[in-house]
Structures are given as structure tokens and as C-alpha cells.
Amino acid sequence: MANTKSAKKMVRKIAKRTEVNKARRSRMRSFIRSVEEAITAGNKSEAQEALKNAEPAIMRNSQKGIMHKRAASRKVSRLSKRVAKLG
Structure with a gap:
């Protein structure tokens, strides 16, 4: 448990930041899911x-520290590759 005033404040700040990060991560996953669903349906234009729409969201999250930069690039690359394969 936090003892000092500053430690208590940090606990509050971390809790707030965690909520923001959760929302951003969830939003990013929704974008990725929409790409996955379109790929599964075989709809190339969709x-x-x-x-x-998903790529900027993924890269923005990597800049915010929610996802590692290389992991984000890898995710975008693999999605792009799968979309390109659709015929």
C-alpha cells in the first residue's frame, strides 16, 4: 500500500492511465477485427x-507505448499481406 502523499498520487495517475490505455487497446483491436472479418468474408475492397482505417490506429498506439513499435509494424505488414492476397 502507498504510504507517502506522492505515492498515493502515483497510484491515482497509474489507474487513470491504465483506463486510457485499455480504451485505446480495445479500439485498436476493434479496427483489427474489422479487417479480419472483411478478409474472412473475402471482400477485398472492404x-x-x-x-x-486500422493502420494509423495501430501505429498511433505504438507511439503511445501501448504496443511495441516493431510489433505494430509486424501486425500492419501481416494484415497488408493478407489483404493483398485476396483476389
Whole structure:
């Protein structure tokens, strides 16, 4: 348990930050899910549109420290590759 005034404040700050990060992570996963669903349905134009919306969200999260930069790039790359394969 936090003892000092500053430690108690840090606990509050961390809790707030955790909520913000959870919301951002959830939003990013929703974008990714929309791309996945379009790929599964075989709809290339819808998948491209979904990817165009998902990519900035993923990269923004990597800049905010929610996801590692390379993990974000890898995720975008793999999604792009799968969308490109649709015929």
C-alpha cells in the first residue's frame, strides 16, 4: 500500500492511465477485427478500407507505448499481406 502523499498520487495517475490505455487497446483491436472479418468474408475492397482505417490506429498506439513499435509494424505488414492476397 502507498504510504507517502506522492505515492498515493502515483497510484491515482497509474489507474487513470491504465483506463486510457485499455480504451485505446480495445479500439485498436476493434479496427483489427474489422479487417479480419472483411478478409474472412473475402471482400477485398472492404478489407482495404478497413486496413486503411486500422493502420494509423495501430501505429498511433505504438507511439503511445501501448504496443511495441516493431510489433505494430509486424501486425500492419501481416494484415497488408493478407489483404493483398485476396483476389
